[in-house]
Amino acid sequence: MKILVTGFNGKIGYEVARKAKEMNLQIVCAVRNVEKAKQKYGDDYEFVSLDFSRPETFQEALMGVDRIFLMYPPGDNIQFASFIEKVKDQEIKHIVYLSLKDVQFMPFVHHFKNEKLIKKSKIPYTFLRAGYFMQNLNDFMLKEITERQRIFVPAGNGKTSFVDARDIADLAVFSLTNTEQHRFQKYVITGDEALDFFEVAKIMSEVLNTDIRYDNPSIKEFKEFMIKHGGDKGFINVVVGVHFPTKLGLAKGIKDDFEKVMNKKPTKIKKYIEDFKENWIS
Numbered sequence: 001m002k003i004l005v006t007g008f009n010g011k012i013g014y015e016v017a018r019k020a021k022e023m024n025l026q027i028v029c030a031v032r033n034v035e036k037a038k039q040k041y042g043d044d045y046e047f048v049s050l051d052f053s054r055p056e057t058f059q060e061a062l063m064g065v066d067r068i069f070l071m072y073p074p075g076d077n078i079q080f081a082s083f084i085e086k087v088k089d090q091e092i093k094h095i096v097y098l099s100l101k102d103v104q105f106m107p108f109v110h111h112f113k114n115e116k117l118i119k120k121s122k123i124p125y126t127f128l129r130a131g132y133f134m135q136n137l138n139d140f141m142l143k144e145i146t147e148r149q150r151i152f153v154p155a156g157n158g159k160t161s162f163v164d165a166r167d168i169a170d171l172a173v174f175s176l177t178n179t180e181q182h183r184f185q186k187y188v189i190t191g192d193e194a195l196d197f198f199e200v201a202k203i204m205s206e207v208l209n210t211d212i213r214y215d216n217p218s219i220k221e222f223k224e225f226m227i228k229h230g231g232d233k234g235f236i237n238v239v240v241g242v243h244f245p246t247k248l249g250l251a252k253g254i255k256d257d258f259e260k261v262m263n264k265k266p267t268k269i270k271k272y273i274e275d276f277k278e279n280w281i282s
Contacts, residue, residue: 002026002064003176006050007071008037011135012098015169016069017045023173030061053077058086066093067176072110080110084117094124094179096172101131101161101188102250126175126182131163131190132242132251134272137200138279140239145204145280151197151214154222154240156247161190161254162200164267171262187257191266194252200269207273208280219247 003020007013008029020027021044030050031037037047050061052073068087072080087095097118099111106112118125137145144152168189175182195203201214217225219240226236245251258266 001177002028002066004028004030004048004050004061004065004068006030006069007073007098008045008047010071011133011139011165012130012168012172013069013071015165016172019166019169019173020176021045023177025173025177028061028065052079052083055079055082055086058083062086062090062092065090067179068092068095069172069176070095070097072098072114080114081117084121084123088121088123092123094126094176094183096126096128096175096182098168098172099127099129101129101190101253102245103129124179124183126172126184127186128168128172128175129186129188130168131188132160132246134162134164134191134267134269136242137204137273138276140235142279145212149210149212151201151204151212152217152222152225153197153243154217154219154247155197155243156216157196157198158246158249158251159194159196160246160251161192161194162269162272163189163191163258164272167258167262167266171258174262182261187261188255189258189266190253190255191269192254192256192259193268194254195269203270204273204280207270208277210281 003025005013005017005027008017008031017027017029028046028048031047032051034047034049048061049057051057053075095118099115100109103109103111103115115127141151141153144150171187171189197214201212204212223236227233
């Protein structure tokens, strides 16, 4: 068994690779720039070049692997359908695909189309339909939290069921190593509590012993501030889109798929903040 881990440079892919390595599984991590990855991680991981916009990289990336943790990458001219065709040709035994919570109601997103492509290919799969990542707190929210002690996203008063990327990785690796049990399954991965960002700010304040507030900007206020401070317009729109379901009250749904499969409770956001508190303390 050898697993190709895509999305290694992102939140989830890295956690999948870290978990698999911890279990002494044979993996190879797909990155666009192998030399850059080696400079950062040395010999900790095996790397292979994979660029979803360059089909000529597909064959080598798939060589010798029989299972894939698959993520849809950012970028232009993504040749996802061609990649799935190549995966089928290589007779890959199982794909664990990171999808999106409530994707079945969103035909306009990439994940909806990608799930259909994977289903059509007849390759055995597990779809992980994930909710809102806790890791966003130390990703695109990090700068405002550390510099201005505030959570600054246009999420309104809505609640969301935060999920830890480490939990997603646990279920991904479990599915990849127990493929018969998880063939053609769809799991919705959320935390077991729904919180608004006022509540998150309160928890952060308690754990960090610093007053963190949630400013609850309007979409217009958020965009104007981020553009004024040099933000990329495309990325700003992505952030708005990510928080729009929360603002509409559509992100609070809780599912117990993680607990049923893994026989343990998902990580609480307080535990997550405690584990990574050094990230927000400047």
